[in-house]
Amino acid sequence: MKNSRLMVFAILVLAGILITQLNQITNLDKQLGQNKATLKQSKTSQKQSQTIVSSPQAQQDHVSDSTKLVTLFVKTFSNLPTSSYPDTLKGMASQKVINELTQTFAPSVTFSDKAHYEVPMVSIRNAWRSDLEYLVIVKSDAQSVAYTITYDTDKKQITDISRLTLKGAFDNEK
Template sequence: MKNSRLMIFVILVLAVILITQLNQIPNLDKQLLQAKATLKQAKTSQEQSQTIVSSPQSQQDNVSKSTKIVASFVKTFSNQPTSSYPETLKGMASQKVINELAQTFAPSVTFNDKAHYEVPMVAIKNAWGSDLEYLVVAKSDAQSVAYTITYNTDEKQITDISRLSLKGAFDNEK
Protein backbone atom coordinates (compact mmCIF):
# COMPACT_ATOMS: atom_id res chain seq x y z
CA MET A 1 0.00 0.00 0.00
CA LYS A 2 2.87 2.30 0.82
CA ASN A 3 4.41 1.64 -2.61
CA SER A 4 1.17 2.42 -4.40
CA ARG A 5 0.81 5.73 -2.51
CA LEU A 6 4.37 6.61 -3.35
CA MET A 7 3.72 5.72 -6.98
CA ILE A 8 0.55 7.87 -7.07
CA PHE A 9 2.45 10.78 -5.48
CA VAL A 10 5.27 10.49 -8.05
CA ILE A 11 2.71 10.30 -10.90
CA LEU A 12 0.92 13.40 -9.57
CA VAL A 13 4.22 15.31 -9.26
CA LEU A 14 5.18 14.30 -12.82
CA ALA A 15 1.72 15.27 -14.10
CA VAL A 16 2.02 18.71 -12.47
CA ILE A 17 5.48 19.16 -13.98
CA LEU A 18 4.17 18.06 -17.42
CA ILE A 19 1.20 20.44 -17.26
CA THR A 20 3.47 23.29 -16.17
CA GLN A 21 5.82 22.60 -19.08
CA LEU A 22 2.92 22.44 -21.56
CA ASN A 23 1.72 25.82 -20.30
CA GLN A 24 5.22 27.23 -20.91
CA ILE A 25 5.18 26.37 -24.65
CA PRO A 26 3.32 29.56 -25.81
CA ASN A 27 5.72 31.72 -23.77
CA LEU A 28 8.69 29.90 -25.25
CA ASP A 29 7.28 30.42 -28.76
CA LYS A 30 7.00 34.15 -28.06
CA GLN A 31 10.57 34.23 -26.76
CA LEU A 32 11.76 32.36 -29.86
CA LEU A 33 10.03 34.83 -32.19
CA GLN A 34 11.46 37.75 -30.22
CA ALA A 35 14.96 36.24 -30.37
CA LYS A 36 14.62 35.76 -34.16
CA ALA A 37 13.52 39.40 -34.57
CA THR A 38 16.45 40.59 -32.45
CA LEU A 39 18.84 38.48 -34.52
CA LYS A 40 17.43 39.88 -37.76
CA GLN A 41 17.76 43.43 -36.42
CA ALA A 42 21.34 42.75 -35.33
CA LYS A 43 22.20 41.39 -38.80
CA THR A 44 20.68 44.46 -40.44
CA SER A 45 22.61 46.72 -38.08
CA GLN A 46 25.81 44.83 -38.84
CA GLU A 47 25.23 45.21 -42.60
CA GLN A 48 24.66 48.94 -42.15
CA SER A 49 27.84 49.19 -40.11
CA GLN A 50 29.79 47.36 -42.78
CA THR A 51 28.35 49.69 -45.41
CA ILE A 52 29.33 52.75 -43.38
CA VAL A 53 32.82 51.39 -42.82
CA SER A 54 33.27 50.56 -46.51
CA SER A 55 31.57 53.71 -47.78
CA PRO A 56 34.60 56.03 -47.82
CA GLN A 57 35.75 54.43 -51.08
CA SER A 58 32.30 54.61 -52.65
CA GLN A 59 31.89 58.17 -51.34
CA GLN A 60 35.28 59.06 -52.82
CA ASP A 61 34.14 57.61 -56.17
CA ASN A 62 30.91 59.65 -55.92
CA VAL A 63 32.89 62.81 -55.18
CA SER A 64 35.30 62.18 -58.05
CA LYS A 65 32.52 61.60 -60.60
CA SER A 66 30.42 64.51 -59.40
CA THR A 67 33.44 66.86 -59.40
CA LYS A 68 33.92 66.14 -63.11
CA ILE A 69 30.19 66.66 -63.75
CA VAL A 70 30.19 69.99 -61.86
CA ALA A 71 33.27 71.24 -63.74
CA SER A 72 31.71 70.22 -67.06
CA PHE A 73 28.44 71.92 -66.08
CA VAL A 74 30.14 75.24 -65.27
CA LYS A 75 32.22 75.09 -68.45
CA THR A 76 29.08 74.31 -70.49
CA PHE A 77 26.87 77.11 -69.19
CA SER A 78 29.75 79.62 -69.13
CA ASN A 79 30.54 79.10 -72.81
CA GLN A 80 26.98 78.82 -74.15
CA PRO A 81 24.41 81.51 -74.93
CA THR A 82 21.57 81.66 -72.40
CA SER A 83 19.02 80.73 -75.05
CA SER A 84 20.58 77.27 -75.35
CA TYR A 85 20.49 76.50 -71.60
CA PRO A 86 17.26 74.47 -71.62
CA GLU A 87 18.70 72.05 -74.21
CA THR A 88 22.39 71.93 -73.24
CA LEU A 89 21.91 71.75 -69.46
CA LYS A 90 18.99 69.32 -69.45
CA GLY A 91 19.88 66.27 -67.38
CA MET A 92 22.85 68.01 -65.76
CA ALA A 93 20.82 70.35 -63.57
CA SER A 94 17.32 70.67 -62.19
CA GLN A 95 14.85 72.91 -64.02
CA LYS A 96 15.04 75.37 -61.12
CA VAL A 97 18.80 75.78 -61.61
CA ILE A 98 18.45 76.16 -65.39
CA ASN A 99 15.80 78.86 -64.94
CA GLU A 100 17.91 80.60 -62.31
CA LEU A 101 20.93 80.66 -64.61
CA ALA A 102 18.94 81.94 -67.57
CA GLN A 103 17.16 84.67 -65.61
CA THR A 104 19.55 85.73 -62.86
CA PHE A 105 23.18 84.88 -63.55
CA ALA A 106 23.51 85.29 -67.29
CA PRO A 107 22.59 88.98 -67.49
CA SER A 108 24.98 89.85 -64.65
CA VAL A 109 27.95 88.00 -66.12
CA THR A 110 29.52 88.71 -69.49
CA PHE A 111 29.25 85.49 -71.47
CA ASN A 112 29.92 86.63 -74.99
CA ASP A 113 31.20 84.87 -78.09
CA LYS A 114 34.73 86.24 -77.65
CA ALA A 115 35.16 85.19 -74.00
CA HIS A 116 36.12 81.61 -73.35
CA TYR A 117 35.81 80.40 -69.78
CA GLU A 118 38.01 77.79 -68.18
CA VAL A 119 37.35 76.15 -64.84
CA PRO A 120 40.67 76.37 -62.97
CA MET A 121 39.26 75.48 -59.58
CA VAL A 122 36.64 73.05 -58.30
CA ALA A 123 36.87 72.72 -54.52
CA ILE A 124 34.69 70.49 -52.40
CA LYS A 125 33.01 72.26 -49.52
CA ASN A 126 31.05 69.32 -48.09
CA ALA A 127 31.83 65.75 -49.17
CA TRP A 128 29.48 63.70 -46.98
CA GLY A 129 25.86 62.88 -47.59
CA SER A 130 23.85 62.82 -50.77
CA ASP A 131 24.22 66.58 -51.32
CA LEU A 132 27.80 67.50 -52.20
CA GLU A 133 28.70 71.18 -52.03
CA TYR A 134 31.32 72.72 -54.32
CA LEU A 135 33.05 76.03 -54.74
CA VAL A 136 33.78 76.56 -58.45
CA VAL A 137 35.66 79.36 -60.20
CA ALA A 138 35.15 80.08 -63.91
CA LYS A 139 37.84 82.31 -65.38
CA SER A 140 38.25 84.11 -68.69
CA ASP A 141 40.74 86.75 -69.82
CA ALA A 142 38.39 89.52 -68.71
CA GLN A 143 36.85 88.24 -65.47
CA SER A 144 36.49 85.46 -62.95
CA VAL A 145 33.21 84.23 -61.50
CA ALA A 146 32.76 82.02 -58.43
CA TYR A 147 29.80 79.80 -57.65
CA THR A 148 28.68 77.55 -54.85
CA ILE A 149 27.04 74.52 -56.39
CA THR A 150 25.09 71.72 -54.73
CA TYR A 151 25.18 68.35 -56.49
CA ASN A 152 22.73 65.66 -55.40
CA THR A 153 24.26 62.19 -55.87
CA ASP A 154 20.85 60.47 -55.59
CA GLU A 155 19.27 62.57 -58.35
CA LYS A 156 22.62 62.80 -60.20
CA GLN A 157 22.16 66.48 -60.99
CA ILE A 158 22.89 69.95 -59.76
CA THR A 159 20.12 71.11 -57.47
CA ASP A 160 21.31 74.54 -56.33
CA ILE A 161 23.68 77.27 -57.50
CA SER A 162 24.58 80.71 -56.23
CA ARG A 163 27.09 83.29 -57.43
CA LEU A 164 29.74 84.64 -55.07
CA SER A 165 31.66 87.88 -55.18
CA LEU A 166 35.41 87.42 -55.60
CA LYS A 167 38.13 89.16 -53.68
CA GLY A 168 41.83 88.43 -53.94
CA ALA A 169 43.61 85.98 -56.21
CA PHE A 170 40.84 85.51 -58.76
CA ASP A 171 39.71 89.15 -58.76
CA ASN A 172 41.15 90.20 -62.14
CA GLU A 173 38.15 92.05 -63.57
CA LYS A 174 39.09 95.18 -65.49
Protein backbone atom coordinates (compact mmCIF):
# COMPACT_ATOMS: atom_id res chain seq x y z
CA MET A 1 0.00 0.00 0.00
CA LYS A 2 2.83 2.41 0.85
CA ASN A 3 4.57 1.62 -2.41
CA SER A 4 1.42 2.30 -4.44
CA ARG A 5 0.92 5.68 -2.69
CA LEU A 6 4.54 6.55 -3.34
CA MET A 7 4.13 5.45 -6.96
CA VAL A 8 0.94 7.57 -7.40
CA PHE A 9 2.69 10.59 -5.84
CA ALA A 10 5.69 10.15 -8.17
CA ILE A 11 3.37 9.84 -11.18
CA LEU A 12 1.51 13.03 -10.17
CA VAL A 13 4.79 14.92 -9.73
CA LEU A 14 6.05 13.73 -13.13
CA ALA A 15 2.71 14.59 -14.75
CA GLY A 16 2.95 18.12 -13.27
CA ILE A 17 6.46 18.51 -14.61
CA LEU A 18 5.36 17.25 -18.04
CA ILE A 19 2.40 19.69 -18.17
CA THR A 20 4.67 22.58 -17.16
CA GLN A 21 7.15 21.69 -19.90
CA LEU A 22 4.38 21.44 -22.52
CA ASN A 23 3.16 24.93 -21.54
CA GLN A 24 6.71 26.26 -21.98
CA ILE A 25 6.84 25.07 -25.62
CA THR A 26 4.47 27.80 -26.88
CA ASN A 27 6.48 30.49 -25.09
CA LEU A 28 9.70 29.12 -26.53
CA ASP A 29 8.18 29.08 -30.04
CA LYS A 30 7.25 32.76 -29.68
CA GLN A 31 10.74 33.62 -28.45
CA LEU A 32 12.28 31.68 -31.33
CA GLY A 33 10.17 33.62 -33.85
CA GLN A 34 11.14 36.95 -32.29
CA ASN A 35 14.82 36.01 -32.21
CA LYS A 36 14.73 34.94 -35.88
CA ALA A 37 13.18 38.30 -36.84
CA THR A 38 15.80 40.17 -34.79
CA LEU A 39 18.59 38.14 -36.39
CA LYS A 40 17.26 38.85 -39.88
CA GLN A 41 17.06 42.59 -39.12
CA SER A 42 20.57 42.57 -37.66
CA LYS A 43 21.97 40.80 -40.72
CA THR A 44 20.32 43.35 -43.01
CA SER A 45 21.65 46.22 -40.93
CA GLN A 46 25.12 44.70 -40.89
CA LYS A 47 25.03 44.23 -44.66
CA GLN A 48 24.09 47.90 -45.17
CA SER A 49 26.85 48.99 -42.80
CA GLN A 50 29.43 46.88 -44.60
CA THR A 51 28.37 48.35 -47.94
CA ILE A 52 28.62 51.89 -46.62
CA VAL A 53 31.98 51.31 -44.96
CA SER A 54 33.39 49.56 -48.01
CA SER A 55 32.37 52.37 -50.35
CA PRO A 56 32.21 55.74 -48.58
CA GLN A 57 32.76 57.66 -51.82
CA ALA A 58 29.73 55.99 -53.38
CA GLN A 59 27.66 56.89 -50.31
CA GLN A 60 28.92 60.47 -50.46
CA ASP A 61 27.95 60.71 -54.15
CA HIS A 62 24.57 59.20 -53.29
CA VAL A 63 23.96 61.81 -50.58
CA SER A 64 25.13 64.60 -52.88
CA ASP A 65 22.66 63.53 -55.59
CA SER A 66 19.86 63.27 -53.02
CA THR A 67 20.64 66.75 -51.70
CA LYS A 68 20.43 68.19 -55.22
CA LEU A 69 17.04 66.52 -55.74
CA VAL A 70 15.70 67.83 -52.42
CA THR A 71 16.91 71.34 -53.26
CA LEU A 72 15.25 71.17 -56.69
CA PHE A 73 12.03 69.89 -55.10
CA VAL A 74 11.90 72.77 -52.60
CA LYS A 75 12.67 75.39 -55.25
CA THR A 76 9.97 73.90 -57.46
CA PHE A 77 7.15 73.82 -54.94
CA SER A 78 7.96 77.20 -53.40
CA ASN A 79 8.05 79.08 -56.69
CA LEU A 80 5.03 77.53 -58.44
CA PRO A 81 1.29 77.87 -57.81
CA THR A 82 -0.35 75.05 -55.84
CA SER A 83 -2.54 74.10 -58.79
CA SER A 84 0.53 72.83 -60.67
CA TYR A 85 1.81 70.59 -57.83
CA PRO A 86 0.16 67.31 -58.91
CA ASP A 87 1.78 67.48 -62.36
CA THR A 88 5.07 69.18 -61.52
CA LEU A 89 5.98 67.27 -58.36
CA LYS A 90 4.95 63.83 -59.60
CA GLY A 91 7.93 61.50 -59.44
CA MET A 92 9.82 63.81 -57.07
CA ALA A 93 7.56 63.16 -54.08
CA SER A 94 5.03 60.64 -52.91
CA GLN A 95 1.34 61.37 -53.42
CA LYS A 96 0.97 61.88 -49.66
CA VAL A 97 3.55 64.70 -49.71
CA ILE A 98 1.98 66.34 -52.77
CA ASN A 99 -1.43 66.27 -51.05
CA GLU A 100 0.03 67.73 -47.85
CA LEU A 101 1.69 70.55 -49.76
CA THR A 102 -1.46 71.32 -51.72
CA GLN A 103 -3.86 71.21 -48.77
CA THR A 104 -1.83 72.11 -45.70
CA PHE A 105 1.42 73.94 -46.27
CA ALA A 106 0.78 76.10 -49.30
CA PRO A 107 -2.21 78.03 -47.90
CA SER A 108 -0.26 78.79 -44.72
CA VAL A 109 2.71 80.22 -46.60
CA THR A 110 2.37 83.16 -48.95
CA PHE A 111 3.74 81.92 -52.26
CA SER A 112 2.83 84.86 -54.44
CA ASP A 113 3.60 85.25 -58.11
CA LYS A 114 5.84 88.22 -57.37
CA ALA A 115 7.88 86.65 -54.58
CA HIS A 116 10.88 84.56 -55.50
CA TYR A 117 12.06 82.00 -52.98
CA GLU A 118 15.63 80.89 -52.61
CA VAL A 119 16.99 77.92 -50.74
CA PRO A 120 19.94 79.27 -48.74
CA MET A 121 20.35 76.20 -46.55
CA VAL A 122 19.93 72.46 -47.05
CA SER A 123 21.34 70.51 -44.14
CA ILE A 124 21.43 66.75 -43.78
CA ARG A 125 20.69 65.14 -40.44
CA ASN A 126 22.04 61.61 -40.95
CA ALA A 127 23.93 60.58 -44.08
CA TRP A 128 24.30 56.89 -43.26
CA ARG A 129 20.69 55.68 -43.40
CA SER A 130 18.50 54.76 -46.35
CA ASP A 131 16.01 57.49 -45.38
CA LEU A 132 17.92 60.76 -45.43
CA GLU A 133 16.50 63.57 -43.32
CA TYR A 134 17.04 67.18 -44.33
CA LEU A 135 16.45 70.55 -42.75
CA VAL A 136 15.68 73.11 -45.45
CA ILE A 137 15.32 76.87 -45.08
CA VAL A 138 13.40 78.69 -47.82
CA LYS A 139 13.47 82.47 -47.85
CA SER A 140 12.20 85.43 -49.80
CA ASP A 141 12.37 89.13 -49.10
CA ALA A 142 9.19 88.90 -47.01
CA GLN A 143 9.46 85.65 -45.08
CA SER A 144 11.48 82.58 -44.21
CA VAL A 145 10.13 79.05 -43.85
CA ALA A 146 11.82 75.92 -42.47
CA TYR A 147 10.97 72.35 -43.42
CA THR A 148 12.13 68.90 -42.41
CA ILE A 149 12.12 66.60 -45.41
CA THR A 150 12.61 62.84 -45.52
CA TYR A 151 14.07 61.45 -48.75
CA ASP A 152 13.84 57.70 -49.34
CA THR A 153 16.92 56.68 -51.31
CA ASP A 154 15.40 53.34 -52.27
CA LYS A 155 12.26 54.87 -53.81
CA LYS A 156 14.19 58.01 -54.87
CA GLN A 157 11.35 60.22 -53.64
CA ILE A 158 10.49 62.57 -50.84
CA THR A 159 8.27 60.59 -48.49
CA ASP A 160 7.60 63.07 -45.69
CA ILE A 161 7.62 66.80 -45.15
CA SER A 162 6.77 68.95 -42.16
CA ARG A 163 6.91 72.68 -41.62
CA LEU A 164 8.84 74.01 -38.64
CA THR A 165 8.29 77.23 -36.79
CA LEU A 166 11.23 79.58 -36.80
CA LYS A 167 11.89 81.01 -33.36
CA GLY A 168 13.35 84.47 -33.14
CA ALA A 169 14.30 86.68 -36.04
CA PHE A 170 15.74 85.19 -39.20
CA ASP A 171 18.22 87.44 -40.95
CA ASN A 172 16.80 88.26 -44.39
CA GLU A 173 19.64 90.53 -45.38
CA LYS A 174 21.47 89.55 -48.50
